[in-house]
Amino acid sequence: MRSLPPSLDAQVVAEIDRRLRAVEDDHQVRIPWAIESGSRAWGFPSPDSDYDCRFLFVRRRDHYVTLWPRRDVIETPLDKVFDVNGWDLAKTVRLIAKGNATAIEWLRSPIIYTGDPVFRDALVALTDQIAERSAIGRHYLHVCIRQRTGMVTLKRFFYALRPAAALRWLEVHPTSTVPPMDLPTLLEEGDVDADTRAAADELIALKSRTRELGTQSPPSILERFVARELDHAEHFESMPPTGDQARNRALADEFFRSQLA
Structure with a gap:
């Protein structure tokens, strides 16, 4: 799959x-x-954006049955163009069970270097069974809050705008758990008003043709949108899990063992 x-x-x-x-x-x-x-996968690349390749890897079964397990991350040399690293499947499944939306997003990236669709579909199915809406909401809430601390440049503002749009998507889709990955789709499916969408589209277009956006403030309409969605999403902090944790762990174990050779 490519x-x-x-x-x-x-x-x-x-x-x-x-x-x-x-x-x-x-x-x-x-x-x-x-x-x-x-x-690039989030829908707002710059002309000089680096390449953020992420991969999932699986070791042989006997590598997991040891008193001295190997690292659960594999990294390749980092430079201005390449950022290529990956997570062990065991780490990935544990994070999905905990509600880490990053691992879940990788399964929905529109840009695929290589992939086994049977593996992806099975892991997506597991995600649909065990991912907690409350944990996903908290993930995006905390990411957005972190990106708003300190000096907010136009470039950095995108990293707050996307999780805010994900929170909006969750609000509009109360029975769904996992938002789309890219910002344009989040805005389109999030019932965002036309003026806010137009301002976001303009900022995305500016970023696509500008190597350095500078330190000026983001458009006020988008700042208000982010602040509003953070306020609306505060309930995720106290929202309890709804799933059976023992069942979720059993399903995660079953999937993980099925992938070992």
């Missing part, structure tokens, strides 16, 4: 492919899922 837009640099993609093959060979792991995260 889905790459023509806007990606072919030479960069070739190097990412090479790094993924090297990870499998050097670490003796299987990579069933490798995608693009970051601003």
